[in-house]
Amino acid sequence: MSRKFFVGGNWKMNGDKKFITETIEYLGKANLDKNVEIVIAPPSIYLECVHYLAPRNIQVSAQNCYSVAKGAFTGEISPVMLNDIGIEWVIIGHSERRNVFGETDNLIAEKIGYTVGTGLKVIACVGEKLEEREAGQTEAVVFQQVKAINNKLTESDWSRVVIAYEPVWAIGTGKTATPQQAQEVHEKLREFIKNEISEKVANEIRIIYGGSVTGSNAKDLAKEKDIDGFLVGGASLKPEFVDIINAKL
Numbered sequence: 363m364s365r366k367f368f369v370g371g372n373w374k375m376n377g378d379k380k381f382i383t384e385t386i387e388y389l390g391k392a393n394l395d396k397n398v399e400i401v402i403a404p405p406s407i408y409l410e411c412v413h414y415l416a417p418r419n420i421q422v423s424a425q426n427c428y429s430v431a432k433g434a435f436t437g438e439i440s441p442v443m444l445n446d447i448g449i450e451w452v453i454i455g456h457s458e459r460r461n462v463f464g465e466t467d468n469l470i471a472e473k474i475g476y477t478v479g480t481g482l483k484v485i486a487c488v489g490e491k492l493e494e495r496e497a498g499q500t501e502a503v504v505f506q507q508v509k510a511i512n513n514k515l516t517e518s519d520w521s522r523v524v525i526a527y528e529p530v531w532a533i534g535t536g537k538t539a540t541p542q543q544a545q546e547v548h549e550k551l552r553e554f555i556k557n558e559i560s561e562k563v564a565n566e567i568r569i570i571y572g573g574s575v576t577g578s579n580a581k582d583l584a585k586e587k588d589i590d591g592f593l594v595g596g597a598s599l600k601p602e603f604v605d606i607i608n609a610k611l
């Protein structure tokens with residue numbers, strides 16, 4: 363089963379108009395692997411601008427959205443409005459949303475369920491904290507996170523979802539999971555999806571890795587059979603993002 367390699371660049375709360383112009387220019391000129399699905403996620407205030415400027419081979423993603431179309435939810439972003447301005451993807455459940463802003467498995471599942479229903483595609487993030495890994499709870503945590511999402515999706519909805527496995531201890535810390543550590547969790551997640559959802563979803567879903575991916579470690583991670591791409595934070599703000607996109611070449 364061949365799954366299209368997927369590389370997302372999550373800019374988090376970084377970038378300005380000058381950065382956008384320069385980044386779009388270097389990405390536009392770079393020789394990017396045509397077999398890779400590339401998505402960049404700028405801060406929401408710049409979504410429309412990046413969507414307008416980005417080359418055709420690069421899609422644009424929001425970093426978050428809410429679970430309803432409209433209403434009295436000050437500061438929130440509606441999936442319907444993202445559709446309205448032509449955005450195709452949304453990251454939901456990033457560990458910073460979970461841990462800094464207190465989003466629960468249930469809220470994240472609600473948001474994913476609603477968002478997929480509007481026709482958008484979702485990068486759904488899961489991952490354990492350091493203390494959970496050390497307590498041997500990695501599988502239990504990520505399985506529970508996926509199970510909560512599955513409660514809000516039909517089997518066919520999963521074709522619009524990419525799962526990003528991002529161990530919290532590896533995010534922005536420079537401590538990348540080794541290819542073996544990441545592969546182990548990806549493989550177990552795929553097995554869980556096979557048992558919990560279906561063999562078809564397990565075979566087709568992209569499970570991407572995030573957590574201190576760089577131009578130097580991407581190639582080794584990309585060799586693992588269950589690593590179908592990356593969600594990149596810090597390095598997506600640098601020219602080495604091109605090396606990560608081209609990790610399979």
Ligand SMILES: O=C[C@H](O)COP(=O)(O)O
Nearest residue numbers: 372533534573574595596
């Ligand atoms: O969304 C991206 C992840 O949080 C990884 O961030 P990082 O590459 O800066 O560790």
